[in-house]
Amino acid sequence: MRRSAALRPSRADLVVKKLSTSANHSMIWFTAAAVLATIPGRGRRAALRGLVAIAGASFTANALGKQVFPRRRPAADLVPVARRLTRRPTSSSFPSGHAASAAAFTTAVAMESPVAAAFVAPVAAAVAYSRVHTGVHWPSDVACGAAIGVGLGLLTRRWWPLGVGQPAESDAPVHAAVLQDGEGLTIVANPNSGPDDTDPAVQIKAAWPKASVIRIDDLSGQDLSEARALGAAGGDGTVAAVAAAAADAELPLAVVPAGTLNHFARDIGVESLEQTRIATENGAGIGIGLGSVSVDGDEPVIFLNTASLGGYPDLVLLRDKHAKRLGKWPAGAYALVRILHEAEPLTVTINGRRQTVWMVFVGNNPYLPKGFAPATRHRLDSGLLDVRFIRADIPFSRTRFVLAALAGALHRSHTYRQLDLPSFTVRVHGRPVAIATDGEVRAEGTVFTFASRPTALTVYR
Template sequence: MPDDNAPARPDGEGLLILANSRAGEAVVRADPLPEIRARLPRARVVVLGPEEDLGEVVDAAMAAGDRPRALGVLGGDGSVSRMAHLARHHDVPLWVAPGGTFNHFARAAGMPDVDAALAAFASGMLRDVTVAEVAVDGGEPITVLNAVSLGTYPQFLAERTERASLGKWLGGVGAIRSALAQAQPVRISREGRSATVWSVFVGVGAGDPRRHAMMQRASLEDPVLDVRLHHARGSRVRAMASLAFGRRTLRVLRALRMLPPASEFERRVTDEWQVRVDPGEGPAVYVHDGELEQAPAAGFTLEVRAVPAGLRVYAP
């Protein structure tokens, strides 16, 4: 009988890999699964169908006699975040192969492509990673690897979701146009202080102070949250411009003087952050690692806390 505490072997024995067949579907790339199967011949690889649930597949595998000793995922940030939550629940390490559109966590962990991820697994090197947990109204916490957001970014994603039939990129263009015309500020209150904001980003680990929209973390171990508020003092155009996270896009927006002034932003670095949210006329939604979540329309309390060494990840 295998030792449940033993690590997965370099040939993949003991590793269960789940591949999200829908991750990054708008991105043209070669299928990485043949390479993964060739280099990890003893791993069990499951490609999730449209109706299959990642959590149910993992729970069934963990209840079987040959329980996996590590979990792997080929997908984007949403799939990786969900698998991280399951790895923490079952107390096993996580292997990440980038297979989505942006792959923010995989890149932050030093694995920009599948070849680098395979090399990290072959090395057997495990790193302790700080994660965050987000909960609404005291409910069950959700594992977060990159960031939690309120305001204009979740509103943009909600608009894009409604246009899903157009595809990710065309739907995104339509969502930007709608957000520029209809984005609504959010009212938040905390510790006796209230504010009206365009957006809130709560990043895992301290990020670049020159940026507002923190999609990719700068460190795996930093045991803090980096909270950024964009106060609703300017136009919707500047509110949307503040969501840019690409270096080239930021340079262009700065050159065009479209970014909001520094006086509209507020920053706090802490280990936990709780806020009461009044969505106002906007949708009651929030986002974690690119995943859109619904919240009570009458308002809700959002709590985020950092969890140092909350996850073990194969990483260089």
Template sequence: MTTDGSGLLILRNSRSGTAVIRTDPAELFAARLPGARVHELSEGEDLADVVDAAFSEGDPPRVLGVYGGDGSVSRMAGLARRHGVPLLAMPGGTFNHFARSAGLEDVETAVAAYLAGETIEVSAMEVREGDGAAVFALNAASVGAYPELIEERDRRRRRLGKWLGGIVAAWRTMRTAEPLVILRDGRRARVWSVFVGVGTNDPKRVATMQRENLEDPVLDIRIHHARGTRLRAITSLAFGKRTAAVLRAVRLMPEKRDVERLLETDFTMTVRPGPGRPEVWVHDGELEEPRGEEFTLRFTVIPGALTVFAPPPH
């Protein structure tokens, strides 16, 4: 960490948060981090390729920074861990779940933490599908209704945009969602969804997208058993505090007995989608397509996975 940003590589994902009006941080970077190298990802350019190329040069970065949404931040976090350097995460997406959990409500706060040398040690998790390579995740991974909704939204995103595409996807998923079967510890269950979040989350929610604790080396698992309606399956995906509170007040959230909560450091399940259902799972907003109709996911927590610049927790 330097007072002018020397040794800092910042990657900007201009495609993140396209539905949100944001102030361009270019002037802030130039004024407060004049020594930083800022690279804007072009169409089709891979974030990992840019970072790996930078580390192959004679003067590799000492800090990795990213301005983007949760998917970009999660990928950069995995690269920071791989290269053994701290992460500067700056909110530039639509929801910014991780940045908000870290108290980074805006770019100015993130830059101030970097310049002050304020850091926290963040736990994360690895998700492995069968014997495949491990996927790094900062917030959560899920199967069921949420990945189905994301897949529907992404189909319509280019034509309708993220927000309108999301509304149409929610409406369609509300009409067509079906339970899937999971197997764990020799038991079989029909579920609407399973969320595996890193760190403790609000115990009243199903969608564990917003971490309440960045340091706890624990997986907070919510299994929404398929005993309620499709409407409740979709409304259970609300992760905003106010939205969830309103839905709870009008009795649209799942009943407490329908949601099983587990706190583990390691969790394995086999997923069997129903006939004609999407064979997908999602981590930090990024879709993955399994290699077979039935697939097994193993989630493992990583204590102190990486160092992140952030103000001290309150």
């Protein structure tokens, strides 16, 4: 403190004072997050992770740390008058909330966008030092606050793994048919997909003048013998139906994201019709795996993303309903608590073991995180199914599950099971139940046979 106070007065003193006050209530970081949020992809993810990290660091430093460790702030007369803040804080000096928020935001941004962090880090370091320079914190307050911020920034990965929103990988690059102007491409469009029920046929014909466009209702009777590739314009349900037809006909699939959520399109890294058009003209594709489920021995149904039994379909619908108003993760937590409260347990036999469960989730390829809010896939060709279920045969199982999920400790919970399997069977004891695949409710049954089909489909990317 004395060495800092002994520095010669300069114009920098005023800049440091303004910088220090601009970080009050993390306003400087909220502004930085707003700027980052205008950049799609990494920028937006960095902004969101940074805000989550700030919330955790601010609560830990201010609501907990300052209450547990009361400490006097440095005496005002230790620093020159010109450096002193107009309004000196009166709370405990230890730890520094400003340093905690600055370090948390920088750490979170660095994990998503190192380039953005290169601009944020010097400002964060200056904010942390400004608390010593203006005489409101001891250096140890700042050091400990920064450590808290770094820790909370890294801790966000426990609930929100890195790579969410990034395209999944595949070790099976494929040279697919080259389609100049869409020649040989049959695109199946669903005019009822999307938030505004907008028919994408006009944009499709502009991108692929020689392509033929049919409605989803006409797919079953369509002659595909002359087609060189199939396209799907719609949501995940539409894409799944067309993918099944493409896999049976051994044709590559072109995906046009025209649904509301477009989970599969995001996972393969397709965000626009233009990206798919370029891939079809270059013949660039990858091989991906598909999941399948047979109900009571009937013909298997293909799923691209997920299948589920029990209350999980209702959980997804309720989460998506409130996601825009509450945010995805709060909406997911609300939906989880509500559905678990209303759900009825199922008695099932999974791979020969009988148990009672609240719901069963099956993902095509392993999802992350390994809790009950799967968000992203890192691979599309693993040949494995991601199997998760919540046990109902343990006292207070729902309460214990929710607490473990909020604490990020599901991997230690006795109520939760997660397995990666190439195939398995679920036998339901009691009345038949419906299965949902890719958000669509399917037939009811009592015996569900799941299997993974590695690299069963070529997708343009």
